[in-house]
Amino acid sequence: MRLFRIFLILFVFLGIRLSAESIKLCSFNIQIFGVSKMAKPEVVSILIDIISRSDVIAVQEVRSRGIAPVVQFMHLLPPKYAYVLGPREGRSGSKEQYWVIYDATKLQLLGETTWADPEDIFERNPLGVYFQTQDKFDFILIDNHIQPSNAAQEISAMPGVVKYFQELWDERDVVIVGDFNADGVYYDEDLLTAVFPEQEYQIIITNDYDTTLAASDNTYDRIIITTSAVEDYTGACGVIRFDEVYDFSALTIQPRHVSDHYPVWAEFNIGVDTD
Known part of the structure; x- marks a missing residue:
C-alpha cells in the first residue's frame, strides 16, 4: 500500500509537469534584413x-x-504567425526596425508602442509589445538593439524603459530581449548585474554564452526578465548554433550569410502566472 501511494504521488506530480504548456521565446539579430537577404533562397x-x-x-x-x-x-511562414513592425529608428541614414513575430493561435496582442525616449538616449528606441496567452501568462516584451558606441548609457537607461512599459500597461512581467552589445570592446559584461540586480531581475542569457559567429567569445545578445516573471520561466534556455544545426557543406552559402549573431531563446510556462 505504501509503495502504491508513493507511485500515485509521483504519477500525479509528473502528470502535472508533463501537462504544463509552455511557449518558446526567441531573439534574433538577423543582420541587415532586407531585399538582398530575401534574394538568397x-x-x-x-x-x-x-x-x-x-x-x-x-x-x-x-x-x-x-x-x-x-x-x-511572413507569407512563407505558417499562416498562424502574425507580426508587429516598429517604426524605422536611427539618427543616421542607416535606420532599423524592430520586428516581432508571434503565433496568433497561442498569443493575443494587447498593445504595442515605441519608447518615446524624451532625453534622446537611444539610437533606436526600444519597442514594447504586450501579449497574453490563452491561459494565464501575460507579459511585456521589450525588443532592443543597443548602439555599440553608446552601450553603457543605453543599457543603464533600460530599467527606466521597463518601468515606463510596466506603468503603461499595468503589468509587472517583462521580458527584455535583443542585441545588447553587452560584451567585448563595447561593454564590461560584469557591470550588467549592477544595472539589472538580482532582487529585481534575472539574467537568463548570462555571460558564459557565446552569441556570435565571431572567433571571439562574446555575449552580445541577452534575455532578461523581471523577478515577477521568474515563476513563469521553465529554466530552459540556450543559443541556436545554426552553423552546427544545418549542413552548410551541402549549400552554396556560409553561416555568415544567415547572420553574424546566433538566436537566443528561453521557455515560459503559460499556466502558472499569479499576477
Missing part, C-alpha cells in the same frame, strides 16, 4: 526553419526601406 529557408520553431520571435536589424521583404517573409 537558402538563407531564407534556414531563417524560416529557425523562426518556425518558436512562438514569439523578436527580430533586430530590419534595414529595408520598404515593407515588402517583411511581407514576403
